[in-house]
Amino acid sequence: MILPRAKLLASYWPVRLKAAIKLHGRLTGCIRGMAFSAQQADEPWITATPRVCLHDVPTTLKAGGLPPHSPVTLSASLIDEKGTEFCSCAYYVTDGAGNVDVRTAESVGGSYEGVFPAGLLTTLAPAPHEFQSHRLFRRNTSLPWKIQVSVLNAHQPPGTKAEVMAKVEMERLLMGPGVRRLPVREGRVRGALYLPPGDGPFPGIVDMFGSIGGLMEFRSALLASRGFASLSLAFFDYDDLPNTTENLDLSYFEEAVEVLLAVPEVIPDRCGAVANSRSGDILLSMATLLPAVKAVVGVSCSTIALGSTLIYKGKVFKQGYDMDQITFEKTNRGPWVGSLQQQFTTDNPAMIPVEEADEDTHFLLAVGGDDPWGFQHSLAPFRERMLSHNRHNFETVLYPGTGHIIEPPYNAFNYQSFHRHIPTKEHLTKGIIFQWGGKPHSTCTAQEDFWRRMRTFLMNHVQDESPWYQQYLTQYTPKTPPN
Template sequence: MSLQVRLRLLPSARCLFDEAVHVKVAGLRSEQVVTLRARTTDERGTVFHSAAVYRADGSGELDLRRDAALCGTYEGVEPMGLLWSMRAAVPFKYFHWTKAPSPLVVRFSVHDGVDVEEEERGGAVAEATNERVLIGEGVIREVVDLGKCNGVLFTPPGEGPFPGVLDVSPFASEKRASLLANKGFVVLALAVFYGKPTDVKYVELDRFQQALRFLQQHAKVGSDGLGVIGRCKGGDIALSLASFVPGVRAVVWINACSANIGVPLHYRGQEVLSSLTLDLSKIIPTPDGANIVEYGAGDPDSEENRTSLIPIEKATADLLLLASEDGLNFDCRNYMESMAARLRRAGKQNVETVCYPRAGHHLEPPYGPHCYSGVHGFLRIPVLWGGEPRAHAHAEVLAWKKVEDFFRNRLSCPLANTKAKL
């Protein structure tokens, strides 16, 4: 490796997962053409990579906040493009980084000339390693026994009181919960499904109510109501909690359905919501082997699905509904607009809606690889999750800030300003 060329990640090579890094290169020849690459491996062993060609300025320097990529997995001025444009070396792979204790390690490298192929053709003239951390200094992670299942609790540093948030995911994931804890929230992460969803006959809302009670009784959680956040199946569980269970103050719904989907929902020993009808014959296969499943779900507002529609008119919580326009999993924008209209007809003003053009289904905390396709967690077939990578990446930055501000404004605690840092 050359001693003259220097690749720097500022302000530090170690950062929180949802923080941007400033990539700079120095020591190149005047107007030298180079390829910058990023490469990482997720927790399931899948390799993700990106590459972009740049031209140095007259002083032999590159600054990704200033300079435009000429070609590669992205183009133009995109300071974090090397991260969000990473894609799997094999098709239909979702980026799995769900366990909070381990940092994601990303290798950045600089190569002479144009080298945007999947495999590097030449050695690097400079490289640096970025450690992207989910748990900041002072945040405590602990597994808690909730009776029929375990949750993972993240507690920020300090005495509190802090706002409490229940984070509901279709399958076990700690990423969003740990990152919210870094921002001064006590967050309990809970999955809807453990094991195979096909083995589940119904979901009990009581399990999530028990999780809310756990948060309410936690010594560091303030008494001014709780928040719930969920995407996909977690989103309809979040709405159901606000509709049936007291004590919920604020709900964030992300790219989910307005009805109960998958399996029936039980509460206090009886079925309260049936499952939305599905018509698998309406799934559209694509030439690359994936499928578009958006049209396989029935109309939640139709008479035949009336018993599956979540009665959000009963909710007293404030609702933040975030929908991607190009999700390809659900017709989320239509669901969002229909729910907002129902609430207005009921005389309620407790909803805020945001739609992100050209964004896909997996609207996650920012700076992870964009997931355009993958294997569906319930149907077990390759599907398209949609989204134009650049627009999706920008939407994730905006949505993540929106989530933090919403919870901070709705779940105010006088001392809840402690944030974790590295």
């Protein structure tokens, strides 16, 4: 693993952080100046406040200098790293002063309707000429999202090339000033470590996604921007790791925890873990088997071993449910689904024995009420299993109108996408378009709430309840700032 020493970090990164903050200040000043001068003009204008920010920060869009009580379109577009265009639009009618404020104005059509301040971001979807099942996510986390927002006359369809009356470019960062990304190749462990600016100590998190495979880093980048040391961990179809999930050695994840806790900037006596969907069985197994894992967050999390044989210390820990038994059905809109509802029972032998986790290990599970894969039905058996063993160290959240995918806020809503990895022997590498469910506004509201809830949960149980960290606080002496 490529990890610089603490002394080098102390000397290099504060300088980098000061430069970034100085640049951000200059940008903010320019933005305010442009907004002020634009609103004094008698021509159309649009502002974004803030224009440059972390991606989890809400942005307010305002437009003006337009004819009163007239139809206008607000249109958003971006190009991802693969050159795919995504766009969204909303139809508004200006007020008596010729203005539109997305915080209070109702969209009467387009990509969404009603008052939805984050609507243009949430409903970004492949442009009409693109493959409609592309999933929008940032692969290179050092690159900000650059989103062009335009004001168009009348009500225009998505992706239109109509004359632009006014425009503004939003920059939304995944990595805050001073956040560091360090590639990890330590023993068998493969991934990327994200560290906040400074020397720490920071609460450590192992961050995993599901059957999408490879390495998904955007959540770790945002977690580090909010004060967590986050190890974005790959476990298949990446570098020299296995190409399938047929057999999963839980010792690999134990090694990942050890790698994370050995980092000088990380609180060394405990960590948390976050996982989505297919990797939920890994997450809950870590909580059950690994004493250092004290807080786990499951997002649409499988509580049963799913399509894999879980092995720990040379023995079978859980034999996974055979995914070949799932019947995939094609929906009216075209994508496929396969419900696991019937498998989420307390007596399923594939269920992870979460009640065996240490009493000071805490669980937070969140699912969407409109998940076509049936993961919402995992919560009741999980609660029943815990309470039958007098365990109360858990929280569960069900978000109405939300589908299978729950991401950090203001990521584009993803109703369907092409999914290359299916955890079955027959279909593993063929790929298929899956439906994920949910509605844009409900999903955005859920993601805003869950992002706050998750960070509070992890900070409480990884940092604040750490005996090592409490001892550190009693001995900590703040550095005297230079004269």
